[in-house]
Amino acid sequence: MPPLYELRNLRRSFDGREVLHIDHLRVDEGELYALLGANGAGKSTLMRILAFLDSPSDGELFFRGELTQKRQEALHRQGVVFVPQFPVMFTGSLLYNVEYPMLLKNVPAAERKSRAMKLLDVVGLADLRKAPARHLSGGEAQRASIARALAAGAQVLFFDEPTANVDQRSTTEIIRLIRELWSSHGLTIGITTHNADIAGELCPRQIFLAGGRVVKRHILPGGRVAMPAKLSLSPSGRPCALLPPEALWGTEAAGRGAVLRGLSSVAAGVALRLSLTEGREEDTLLQDEESLALASALRLGDTLEVRVHGIHHSAREHDDGGVSF
Amino acid sequence: MGQMFTDSLVSAFFLIVGGDRELWSVVFLSLRCTFLACCGAALTGVPLAFLLVNHVFPGKRLVILVLNSLLALPTVVVGLFLYVLIARRGIFGPLDMLYSPTAITLGQMVLILPLIAMLSYTAFSRLDSRCRETALTLGASAWQANKTVLREARFAMVGAVCAAYGRGIAEVGVSMMLGGNIQGYTRTMTTAMALEYDKGAFTLSLGLGLVLLLVSFVLNIALGCFQGKLDP
Numbered sequence: 253m254p255p256l257y258e259l260r261n262l263r264r265s266f267d268g269r270e271v272l273h274i275d276h277l278r279v280d281e282g283e284l285y286a287l288l289g290a291n292g293a294g295k296s297t298l299m300r301i302l303a304f305l306d307s308p309s310d311g312e313l314f315f316r317g318e319l320t321q322k323r324q325e326a327l328h329r330q331g332v333v334f335v336p337q338f339p340v341m342f343t344g345s346l347l348y349n350v351e352y353p354m355l356l357k358n359v360p361a362a363e364r365k366s367r368a369m370k371l372l373d374v375v376g377l378a379d380l381r382k383a384p385a386r387h388l389s390g391g392e393a394q395r396a397s398i399a400r401a402l403a404a405g406a407q408v409l410f411f412d413e414p415t416a417n418v419d420q421r422s423t424t425e426i427i428r429l430i431r432e433l434w435s436s437h438g439l440t441i442g443i444t445t446h447n448a449d450i451a452g453e454l455c456p457r458q459i460f461l462a463g464g465r466v467v468k469r470h471i472l473p474g475g476r477v478a479m480p481a482k483l484s485l486s487p488s489g490r491p492c493a494l495l496p497p498e499a500l501w502g503t504e505a506a507g508r509g510a511v512l513r514g515l516s517s518v519a520a521g522v523a524l525r526l527s528l529t530e531g532r533e534e535d536t537l538l539q540d541e542e543s544l545a546l547a548s549a550l551r552l553g554d555t556l557e558v559r560v561h562g563i564h565h566s567a568r569e570h571d572d573g574g575v576s577f
Numbered sequence: 578m579g580q581m582f583t584d585s586l587v588s589a590f591f592l593i594v595g596g597d598r599e600l601w602s603v604v605f606l607s608l609r610c611t612f613l614a615c616c617g618a619a620l621t622g623v624p625l626a627f628l629l630v631n632h633v634f635p636g637k638r639l640v641i642l643v644l645n646s647l648l649a650l651p652t653v654v655v656g657l658f659l660y661v662l663i664a665r666r667g668i669f670g671p672l673d674m675l676y677s678p679t680a681i682t683l684g685q686m687v688l689i690l691p692l693i694a695m696l697s698y699t700a701f702s703r704l705d706s707r708c709r710e711t712a713l714t715l716g717a718s719a720w721q722a723n724k725t726v727l728r729e730a731r732f733a734m735v736g737a738v739c740a741a742y743g744r745g746i747a748e749v750g751v752s753m754m755l756g757g758n759i760q761g762y763t764r765t766m767t768t769a770m771a772l773e774y775d776k777g778a779f780t781l782s783l784g785l786g787l788v789l790l791l792v793s794f795v796l797n798i799a800l801g802c803f804q805g806k807l808d809p
Contacts, residue, residue: 305710326718333714340711343729353715404715 254317256281256408256440257302262311264297264464272297272464274311279442284434286451287444289461295444296412298461302442303334303410333406337413339397341385346377346396349385353404371399375429391422398429409433411443415450427454589784600781604788607765610678610752611745614685618693619738626697627723631709641698647691652750655688660754676757681765684751689741696740700733701726735803739796746792
């Protein structure tokens, strides 16, 4: 059986600037995967291409074993639904919005309404069916867009930062819904996020993007996330682990713990002293070819020093894998 | 003077209520010409605005610049240019359009086309650009997606048409120069008002003025109702 997607040497450029370059990537039918990376890493661009809302500038994109052509995008788009970070709700009621995809296919009114109501029930928004859709909260809009995607007969679903603008309660609900869609409905689901904890909790597979390239892929047991961390020597000659720009997401919602777990996957068992560095120095050091050599030379019990934003943090990773600050 | 105004106003009121034939023929001609001009301008201006928002082509900025400049176009200039074109010795002279309701309609259409195009352009630009994309990803064809975008912009579009109707029905220059103010044939509300004013007959002039105000009032009420119904 051919993979759902296969990308070969796929590139996307805007005004001559290359923002995406995927040498090879394969996504199978029924997978639940996360695209991880910092802002500008190319996650959304890749997702939009996979959802046939954008076309690659160069390279090959195979969909169900068939090489896709630009003029066939509308055909491939059927059953592939993209849910943006801030879902667009059309003017009208929530019920109208869920009915919308069925209106496009001229589904009879009675069947349309009954199916829309069932779907609203699934996402827990049946009570709001008459509410103006544009006045829904961020979490409600996300859930409404899930119902609308199901109404469109989605077999492949893409979520761009599904939990970025919602509270904790809605995040839990959205994660539950996505998991249920994957396990019960057998959909292929891709999400973009810069939250390693959510990706680890939800997705068995993570694809890391940095500078438009897939940098490292790890599926760790227990939902642990392997971060693409690079190590380098500091100008003073002391060992210094630098966080690449794509690692900065770890400092946001996921907290420093995620960063440390990532680093520890590169040099397992190493006790870390963490600080953060910013600016040109970091970019320069990132290019250092010695980074990989240093990573392999590290031994259990070594201490690393990382600078980000000039603030020093120290942490220790215990034998059981936990990290303490 | 105050007494004269009150007397004229009362006479004008009875003229309207009494169904004065001359007054109402002028009113209907004005409404008809402007309605047709609006339809023509909307059918041309809205697709033009859609094209300007959704496509990149050479000279796009120039088109926008020209349309913006034409917003302030004096009605007499439109009248003059079209007169040259449709006069007996003009390029379109053989069509024999001068001093006809068709000429008034054409002139008003040219006058309000930039207004409808630019107001629609603003409406489409303000609309969330992801609206079309959402329709596409939910299975809409390109045509269905465009229809969805138009539906989302419908309130602003109706506002644009109402504004254009207001400008069209209130203009004098085009109607006078291209219509010729021929009684019972091309006399519109504004040209009749100008004529009656020249003659010192304020009663009919004021009556027509009241009808103009009424048209504007009705348009605004209709717009308000539309807004309340469609913008939940």
